[in-house]
Each structure stands twice: as structure tokens, then as C-alpha cells.
Amino acid sequence: MSADTTPQSNMKASLLAETVEHVDITSYDARPIIDSMRKMSFSSRDTARAADIFNMALEDKSCSPWLILAGSTSAGGCMHVYRDMVKFGMIDAVVATGASIVDMDFFEALGFKHYQAAGPVDDNVLRDNYIDRIYDTYIDEEELQNCDHTILEICNRLEPRAYSSREFIWEMGKWLSEGNAKKPGSLIQTAYEEGVPIFCPAFVDSSAGFGLVKHQKECIKAGKPYLMIDAVADFRELTDIKIAAGTTGLFMVGGGVPKNFAQDTVVCAEILGVEADMHKYAVQITVADVRDGACSSSTLKEAASWGKVNTTYEQMVFAEATTVVPLIGSDAYHRGAWQGRNKPRWAKLFA
Structure with a gap:
């Protein structure tokens, strides 16, 4: 019996039958929803205020907005939201988990897909079929290993020295732009072409x-x-962007290391003897609980005590991000403040 007609391969094909489709913020206008939410309460009003603050950051010609990304929303259908934020000049720098950038975005740029789980399946059965699970989303482990080996190929073609993650991801974007992308328009390739640095x-x-x-x-x-990755260079380079930018805004999905890393640039600048303003605009969308002292490092108000975030224009939104990000993204796209922005293309600082 051939490999592709075995019961195991038939089960795998049935499990990986429905692909995740990424939402397109240009295809619908969320402004009426956000306008209605502004007159409501609870998370709806918080979402509307978060959208207003993000738009304020875009309208502020002196402000450089950054995307801070953690969690699995890229695999869950928001991948093109983040790509379009960069494409249309709403975002000048990205700080993310490696999984968001490599396992999800670069993975799809290689032509692979994420899949919807049809229902509960024993995770041991998934393992037998080389399927990895992210909540109700599946990834083909064999395809993910192809991603691993592609990274190896990129490593082997580079000079053996220390690279910041920003520099290595720039090389990934360059590799994709050279005709190697099976899916054009990934976040990595778009950021490379728009001069927007990505840090992991x-x-x-x-x-x-x-x-x-x-x-x-x-x-x-x-x-x-x-070749090796220089984490200290990451911190230095992002701090250089903060110093060059002056006024900054943070659009944060999730929290953890990317959130704290981006916030700490204010403190790092001060250590270097440069007086840097706290991040003027800040939005965080999270489901993390504050009662254990975590909330993916801290609430935004708590961050003010560390000198990281100004509390005048900050908003926590306690919601599952795939339900909120497409609304805020579409609202910002259709209000159009991005159309008047000058793209700073911070990658030029490291050319």
C-alpha cells in the first residue's frame, strides 16, 4: 500500500481539511461598530477607546507607532492585519515572539497553511499523525520541519558572525524577496520592503x-x-530607534517578553544618558489576569511607575485578541490617518 493511501495519511488529510483564512481589514468598514461601542460599556467601550488612542497615535505626525505581538493570533487569522498595518504605514517597528514571526508568518510564506480543528481530537492521535495543535488550530509538523531546514539554509549562506534578531529577520525578508516566497506579501517580506525592522x-x-x-x-x-544571535544587540538597536523616534506609541497584542522589551527602551535610553520620553500612546489587548502580579508583565498604569508608559493615553482591553484586533485595524484603515504619515523606515539606521 502506498504511503499516501494508508489509514494514517487518510486521517491526517481529513484533520487538515479546513484552512484558516486571514481577515482582510480593507474589505469591511468597522467604523460604525467602533462608533457604537464608544456609547456602550465594559470591554466594548474599552475597545473603542483603544481604537481612538491608536488613531491619535497615527494622527500625531511626531509619533512612531510600534506593533508588539505575542500569542498565536497570526495563526488564528490575524496575520494579514499585521501585514497591512506595516504595508499602509500604521506601524514603524515590530517586536514579536519568534513563533509569531517564524512558525506562523515565515511558515506561510513558504507556502504552508494553518488549519481549523473540526472538533476535539485526542492529542496523542494528533502526535501519531505529526500534527501540532494551537488550541483549535493545527500545523503540519512535517511542514514545520521544512521551515526549520529553510532557516538552516539561510544560516549557511550568511557570514558566520553575530547577528541581532532584527538583522537575521531582515535576511529572511531578503531571501523571500529574491523569488523564494511561495506566498507573496508575508509580514516578513513586507517589512523588509517597507524598511520596517522586526525584533524577536x-x-x-x-x-x-x-x-x-x-x-x-x-x-x-x-x-x-x-552564526549566532546577539540578544544584547536587539536591545541596543531598538533603543536606538526609540531615541531617534522621540514620541512613540505601542499597539500591543498579548504581552510577555515583547511587551516588556519594547517598554524597557525608555529606561535603557536613560541608562545611556539620553532623556527619552515615556511611550506616549499605549494599548494592550490581553486576557491575562492581574491578580497574580503578572498580566504579561504589568498593566499599563503599573508600567508608569517604572517610567515606561505615559498614562494619559493608555488603554487595557481584556478580550481575546482575534475578536478585537480586526475591528481596531479596520477602523484605523478606514479613518485614514495613516495616509498622511511619513514612513520613517527605521531599518535605515542599521544600513
């Missing part, structure tokens, strides 16, 4: 990590120098 402060905690480890092991075995 915990870059190896992703599919890229496996490719990097294999690269180093093979080089060590051959007695050759190898």
Missing part, C-alpha cells in the same frame, strides 16, 4: 531555533565558525 528578543524560542542549533552543530563538527 527570544528568537531561538521558535522554529528558527532548531535551524540555528543544527547550523552550529554542523559547523562545530566541521571545525568552522558559526
